[in-house]
Amino acid sequence: MDGHPSLSRAGGIALVVVPLAFLAYFFLYPLLTVLVTGFTSDGRLDLGPIQTVLGRSALLNVAWFTLWQAVASTLLTVLLALPAANVMARYEFPGKSFVRAAIVVPFVLPTVVVGSAFLALLGPDGPLGIDLRQTIWAILIAHVFFNYSIVVRTVSAYWERIDPALGEAAQMLGAGRMSVFLRVTLPMLRPAIASAASLVFLFTFTSFGIILILGGLSHATIEVEIWRQATGLINFEVAAALAFLQIVGISVTLFLYSRYQERKTVQFGHRRSARPIGQMSRGQRWHVLGNLLVMLLLLGTPLFVLIDRSLRGGSGYSFDAYSGLGEQVAGLAAPATTAIWNSARFALVATVLAVAIGLAAATVIAYRRGWLARSFDALLMLPLGTSAVTLGFGFLLALDAPLDLRTSIWIIPIAHAMVAIPFVVRTAVPVMRSVRHRLREAAAMLGAPPERVWQEIDLPLVARAGLIGAGFAFAVSLGEFGATSFLALPSNPTLPTAIFRLLGRPGTESFTNAMALSTLLMIGTTVTILLIERLRRDGLGDF
Numbered sequence: 001m002d003g004h005p006s007l008s009r010a011g012g013i014a015l016v017v018v019p020l021a022f023l024a025y026f027f028l029y030p031l032l033t034v035l036v037t038g039f040t041s042d043g044r045l046d047l048g049p050i051q052t053v054l055g056r057s058a059l060l061n062v063a064w065f066t067l068w069q070a071v072a073s074t075l076l077t078v079l080l081a082l083p084a085a086n087v088m089a090r091y092e093f094p095g096k097s098f099v100r101a102a103i104v105v106p107f108v109l110p111t112v113v114v115g116s117a118f119l120a121l122l123g124p125d126g127p128l129g130i131d132l133r134q135t136i137w138a139i140l141i142a143h144v145f146f147n148y149s150i151v152v153r154t155v156s157a158y159w160e161r162i163d164p165a166l167g168e169a170a171q172m173l174g175a176g177r178m179s180v181f182l183r184v185t186l187p188m189l190r191p192a193i194a195s196a197a198s199l200v201f202l203f204t205f206t207s208f209g210i211i212l213i214l215g216g217l218s219h220a221t222i223e224v225e226i227w228r229q230a231t232g233l234i235n236f237e238v239a240a241a242l243a244f245l246q247i248v249g250i251s252v253t254l255f256l257y258s259r260y261q262e263r264k265t266v267q268f269g270h271r272r273s274a275r276p277i278g279q280m281s282r283g284q285r286w287h288v289l290g291n292l293l294v295m296l297l298l299l300g301t302p303l304f305v306l307i308d309r310s311l312r313g314g315s316g317y318s319f320d321a322y323s324g325l326g327e328q329v330a331g332l333a334a335p336a337t338t339a340i341w342n343s344a345r346f347a348l349v350a351t352v353l354a355v356a357i358g359l360a361a362a363t364v365i366a367y368r369r370g371w372l373a374r375s376f377d378a379l380l381m382l383p384l385g386t387s388a389v390t391l392g393f394g395f396l397l398a399l400d401a402p403l404d405l406r407t408s409i410w411i412i413p414i415a416h417a418m419v420a421i422p423f424v425v426r427t428a429v430p431v432m433r434s435v436r437h438r439l440r441e442a443a444a445m446l447g448a449p450p451e452r453v454w455q456e457i458d459l460p461l462v463a464r465a466g467l468i469g470a471g472f473a474f475a476v477s478l479g480e481f482g483a484t485s486f487l488a489l490p491s492n493p494t495l496p497t498a499i500f501r502l503l504g505r506p507g508t509e510s511f512t513n514a515m516a517l518s519t520l521l522m523i524g525t526t527v528t529i530l531l532i533e534r535l536r537r538d539g540l541g542d543f
Contacts, residue, residue, distance in 0.1 A: 019361040019380070019421075026418050027383055030394025031247075037397055038240030049241035059225065059238075063245065066221040069136065070205040073143035077200050078193060080144055080298075081151035087291045088152060089159035091284065099292070101530070103149040106299050108529050109522055110479025111146070111209025112496040116503065116518040117302035118142045118214055120309040127305060138214040143204050145302060150203075151196040158192035201253060206246070206387040209481045209496070213503060222246045223389045227485060230393050240397075243390045250386070303522065310515035321516035329513050331505040332498055333490040336517060339498035342409075343521075346494060347477035350416035354473035355466055357417065358424025365425065366432035377425075384422045388482030391415060396486050409492050412484055416477035423476065424469035431465040471532040475525050495521045 038049050053059045088100065106114070118141065122132040132138040208223040217228060222242050229239035311317045325336040332339070365377045383391070395415055399405040405414075481496040488497045495517055502514035 015360045015364050016376070019357050019364070020376075022357050023379065023418075023421075026395075026399075026414055027386075027391070030391065030398040031386065033398035034240045034243050034390060034394045037236055038244050049237040050244070052238055053241045053245065059242070062220050062225045062242075063222060065219065066205060066223075066246075067249075069139060069143075069219075069221070070201050070207075072136075073140055073147070073204040074197050074200045076140055077144045077147045078151055078197055080294075081148050081196075082155065082193075083287075084148075084152045084291050084295060085155035085159055087288050088156035091288050093288055099295070100153070103152055103295060103299060105526050105529060106145050106303075107147065107149045108475055108479075109146075109525055110481060110496055111207070112213065112481050112499045113306070113479065113518045113522045113525070114142055114146050114302075115210045115213030116499060116514060117306040117522075118145070118210075119503065120515060121302050121305045122214075125309075133214065134216050134218050136215075136219065139207075139211060139219060142210045142214055143200075143207065145298060146210065147200040147203055148298065150199050151193075154196040154199075155189060155192045159189060198253060202250060205249060205253070206389075208387070208389055208485075209500075213500070222249075223387055223482070226387075226389050226393060230396070231486065236397065239393060243387075243393060246387060246390065306515060306522065307519050310512060310519045312512070321512045322520075325513070325516065329502070329510075330507075331502050331510050332493060334493060336498060336513065339493045339495050339517070340520065342492055343478055343495040346409075346413040346416060347474045349410070349413035350420060350477040351470050351473040353413065353417035354420040354424050355470050358421045358469055358473075359428055359462070359466055361421070362425045362428035362432055366429045377429075380425050381422050383418055388415075388419055388480060389485070391418060392483030392486035395483065406487075407489075409489075412487050412494065413477065415483040415487060416480050417473070419480060419483070420473035420476040423472035424466075427469040427472065428462060428465045431462055468532050471528050475528040475532075478521065478524055478528070 053063075084103075088096070118138055119133065120126060122128065122130065122138050122141070124131040124133070132141075205221075206223050207221055208227070211219060211221050211224050212227075215224075217224065220228065222245065226239045226242045226246070229235045229242065310321055311319065325340070327335060329336050361376065361380050365380075392415060395411060396406060399411065405411045479496060480494075481500070484494050484497055485500070488494055490501075493501065499514050499517050499521070502510045502517070
C-alpha cells in the first residue's frame with residue numbers, strides 16, 4: 001500500500017475490501033432499501049408516499065416541530081454554555097481537569113437515561129413540585145443537559161488559543177468588556193461556535209429517546225414519527241418517505257456548515273492564556289465560581305434525582321428495586337437481569353466488530369494517500385450523520401436475504417457496531433499517522449517481512465488507541481436505543497428497551513424499577529468513559 005512499506009499488496013487490498021463490504025451490506029444497502037421503499041411501487045417510480053407526507057398537515061406539523069425545537073435547543077445550549085467555555089479557556093483553578101472530564105459524562109449517557117433522569121426531576125413527584133411532562137420545556141432542558149459539553153469543549157479549545165493581548169489592546173483604546181467580546185473575541189470564535197452548534201443541531205434534529213420519553217407522541221419529531229409509522233401503524237412507505245426527508249435535512253445542514261467553515265476560517269498563533277486563581281480579581285473569581293455552580297446544578301441535579309428515585313419506593317428508601325431485578329418484573333417478558341446480560345454481551349460483540357473493522361479502515365485512511373483515503377474516510381463517517389432509527393428501519397426492511405437476520409439476536413450488535421465504527425476510526429487515525437516511517441524502514445532493512453513490521457512497530461503503538469476506541473464502542477452499544485427499538489424482541493430486551501417499556505407502565509413500582517435500571521446503565525457508561533479519559537491522560541499523548 002502506498003505510503004506504508006510494511007503492508008503487502010494483498011494485505012492492503014483486504015484492509016479496503018473488508019470494511020467496504022461491511023459498510024456496503026450493513027449501511028448502504030439498508031439505507032438504499034429505505035429510499036427505494038419510499039419512491040417505488042411494484043418496481044415503478046411512485047411519489048405517492050412523499051405526496052402523502054407533504055399533503056398531511058399532521059406530518060407537516062411533525063416536520064415543523066422537528067426543525068424549530070432543534071433550532072431552539074441549539075440556541076439555548078450555545079447561550080448557556082458560552083460562559084462555561086470562557087471559564088474553561090481563560091482560568092486555571094483546582095480540579096479543572098476533573099471538571100473537564102466530568103462535563104462529558106452527560107453527553108455519553110444513553111438518551112433513555114437522560115429521559116428517565118428528567119422524568120424523575122420534572123415529573124409530578126419530582127423535587128421541584130412541577131409537572132413538565134409532555135411539554136417543550138422538558139425537552140429543551142434535557143437537550144441542553146445532553147449537548148452542553150459539546151459547546152463547552154469545542155469552543156473552549158478554540159478560545160484558549162486566542163491571544164488575550166488583542167482584547168487588552170482594545171480595552172486600552174477605550175473599548176468596554178462587552179464591546180471587546182462582540183467586536184474582537186466573537187468574530188474569532190464564530191468557526192468554533194458554528195462547529196459546536198451544527199453538532200448540537202444534528203443531535204437535536206434526530207433526537208429520539210429524549211423526545212419519546214419526555215414529549216411522547218404529542219411532541220413527536222420526524223425520528224419518533226418514523227418509529228411510530230413503521231412499528232405502530234405498519235406503514236413502511238410513509239416511514240421511508242419521512243426518513244428521506246430527514247436525510248435531506250441532515251445533508252443540507254452538513255453542506256451549509258462545510259461552506260461556512262471554508263469561508264470563515266480564522267488563523268492565529270497559539271498562546272496559553274489561562275489565568276491562575278491567584279491572579280484573578282474578586283469579580284473573576286465570582287465568575288468562575290458562579291459558572292461552576294451552574295454546571296453542578298445543570299449537570300448534577302438530574303443524575304442525583306435519578307439515583308434518589310431508584311432508592312425511594314412506597315415504604316421509604318431501600319434497595320428493593322435493585323434486589324428484585326432478578327425476578328419477573330411486571331411489564332417485561334423476561335427478568336430485568338436478562339436485559340443487563342443482553343446489553344453486556346451485545347456490547348462485547350459490537351466492540352469486537354467495531355474495533356476489527358474500524359482499525360482496518362483506519363489503516364487505509366492513515367497510510368494511503370490521495371482520493372482513496374479521503375473518500376474512504378468520508379464514507380465511514382456517514383453513519384454519524386444518519387439517524388439510528390433510520391438505520392434500524394433499514395435493517396428491518398432489507399436484511400431478509402440471503403439470510404434472514406431480522407429475527408436473529410445478533411443483528412443488534414451488528415447495528416451497534418455500525419454506529420460505533422466512526423468513533424474507532426477517529427480515535428485510531430491520528431495515532432497511526434504519528435508513527436515514524438524510519439522505524440518501519442529500519443525494521444524492513446533488517447529483513448523483517450511486512451506482517452512482522454506491522455506486528456512489531458505499528459501494533460504496539462496503536463494498541464492504546466484501539467482500547468480507547470473499544471471503550472467508545474462499548475459505551476455506544478450499551479446505550480443505543482434508536483436502532484434497537486426496531487430490532488430487539490420482547491423476549492430479548494436490552495437495558496434501554498427494558499427501561500422504555502417500564503416507563504410506559506403506570507405505577508410506582510415500574511417507575512422505580514426503570515430508575516434502578518437507568519442508574520445501572522449510567523454507572524456502566526460513566527465507568528467506561530472515565531477509563532477512556534485515564535487512558536488518554538496516561539499514554540496517547542506520548543505517541
